Amino acid sequence: MRLGAPDAALTRFSGLAAVTELIDRLGIIDKLDAAVGPIKDRDRGCSAGQMLVGMSAAQLCGEDFLVGLDRHRADTAGQALTPVPGLASTTAAGLARKFIEGQWAAVETGLGDVHTTALDLLAQVDPDRAEQLTADVTIDLDTTDVEVYGRLKQGVAFNHQGQRVARPHVATWADTAVVLAADLGSGRDDPRATSAELFYRALAALPAQARAGRVRVRADAGYFAGQLARAALFVGVEFAIGARRIAPLWRILDGVAADGWTDAIDMTGAQVAVADYCPNWWPAATQLLIRRVRLDLDHGQVSGDPRARRRRTLHPAQRALPLDDLATVAKVDGVFAYSFIVTNLDVSTPAAAAQAEYWYRHRTKVENLFRDTKHGAALRHLPSGHLAVNRAWMWGALLAATTSGWLHHLTAVPP
Template sequence: MQFKHAPAAVSAVFDDPNLVSAAGLVPMLRLARSAGLDELARERLSVPTDKGANAGAKVMALVAGMLAGADSIDDMNLLRHGGMGRLFDRTYAPSTLGSFLREFRFGHVRQLDAVASRVFANLAVDAPLLRAGDGERVMVDLDDTIIEVHGYQKQGAGFGYSGVRGLNALLATASTTSSAPVILAQRLRQGKTGSPKGAARIVGDALATLRRTRAATGARPLLRADSAFYGHATVGTAIKAGADVSVTVRMDPAVKAAIATIPDDAWEMIEYTDAIRDETTGQLISKAEVAEVPFTAFRSRKKAEQVAGRLVVRRIPDLNPRQVEQPTLFDVYRHHAFFTTTAKEVMDTVAADKTHRGHAIIEQVHADLKAGPLAHLPSGVFTANSAWLVIAVIAFNLTRAAGLVADRAGRLARATTATIRRTLIHVPARLARSARRITLHLPEAWPWQTAFDRLFTATHAPPPTVTT
């Protein structure tokens, strides 16, 4: 691509009051309103009146800014350009929105959690956020991540397990084989907080939200997590809520003793890194193998709190054993084990291992959020940042729903937030007003015009007729 004109023949002037750079906010905020975001925030948030007045409109403004790409309070200024004031009411100044967030206390954050849960359930009515076939499980993944911060004025910042100064965000996501992950529950914690702290509460909230979506498929949801969450509180909460678990275990003496009882002929090859299939026999040739053994978790606790299940073990050759003085007489393996309560009739050993490895999908959600609203935590006040995280989750789930409405069978249904923003939200438009109606004049030959039209039509459809 090259310029058609000489540099001197092109000029730039910021002088058009009828232009907007993100016309896609119109259907996006319609979608948020149909999910009840403004009404729920107005009814449930009890932020002090002087700074918390019009809480519903302020939460909507914060969500709109994040949808348009804001990752700080100052970025909320992008809601106040060109013809935005003609399209939207109450486009608040960044200072107003910052003051609103700083009024939050822990109870207000929990109120906002309830709003996010109910908005998600309402979105699931309009868009199949968790599509699942008959008998298919919904996978609930639990993991935390460190959001790096700089300076010494961030409340709660500290050095956690990663060695990075930051705050700890714990997320619970849900996904199926045909649905991209969505976020069910979230919590911001101090940077030095251990991963399992408060995890049981998050698991309970996430499974309650999942039940509220009425996404039941006849199969128990499966909670997947790494070894940091292998504890009775988290596992017990999931089981009481009607879910199965698949949690990595630590190599303690009980686990090592169980692995030692696995016979040599019980190991089965699996598809793994560098695995190949013999062209003649069709047999899989792999260095990775799996086997399983019955296992009872938390045997040190009283009988009623012990959990029976299976210990599934994957082993690969240890190519760098500690014994470097002389070669070993026998093969040395590294073992990776996880505990699951799924019955073998439902999921055999190989399938259980492959399903457990799918837990890594939650890292995509962490990366998506850190490429957007969580690139920064904007306030020095911990509870303000906690509210910012919840609002970021609401915006994330809105983009998932918008992608499904716009392009259910295409790539936008599983697209990242950045892709939805580029294709459906950052669409420039010129406003024209006639007969009390506003027309958005959008770019000709926009590559995603069909998807945008589908989203716009769905969010601006007239209400259903009521028969009496």
């Protein structure tokens, strides 16, 4: 082994060659620029699309601060492979602050054009897969908190856990693992207030051939309010939304017959049941889907701490019991963790109910995308005190995940 100066002809990030090729094939920069429009008086230097894609490429190379753009810029060999060479941190921050509100929304329009092009390419590579993706479409809505520490950062607030956070609110096309629409709020922002608007924007960003198929939307209990359900109803989209474990639902659960349960699909010890429940101002076809999962106390699936998170999923009559008493109950009646879902999906038969629950359970796909944006890109951190710069950084991470999603689909070898 010989120690010496780094060889400028080598780079650790040769995978950028595939990313850059895909960005060129899909025309991501051109489509973003066409949708966003000019952000400067003079037509020179980096455009809006180049700035966002440049941030995305730097994050894919492991950079999680703005200064990482300068490190990426200093990688001579890497600059020959990156989609936007020469982007400096100060340039990127300055360009981000030139965006106006409508131009942030236009990013989603450009992204929708990218999805259309990608789907057309996929139809050439794997027609069966493209047809499958457009025949049955799922939109996931969710939020994730990004903790920050600067007390002067714009657009952040303390959440219920006492953390100072910004809160990306994202709609994804679950089947392709790509992003459709996104907002950046603070720790005080309730996603229910803007869920309908975000859903409509996500629907608009879907390719036309995908909107022509069956479209469903799913969300967790943070969206347990009628806004999203009504928005879905108005455009003919089926929905499934997690429900909070409130007292009326526990009373409904107590009325479920012992033979009203059917085994869940691919989930050991889980069963599902259906009950009548339609809150005020929800679509008339709304019903309640209940899932219960038997817990094994011998394997430590229930904590002795009454404040434990899983304790909240137990029946209220069992929630405060010490472990010894719970063990006695488990031998007689069983101890279950319960989840509630309000939906207008077809749950008219036990098989249909089990299938609806199985589909809803895969809502965790959006959590996988958040994991990719935080650990594969750099959404685990927001580097600036300016809200506009942090929005650009968020979109850089979301573009990184979207690029990776389409790269996997377009390069996968059909079976």
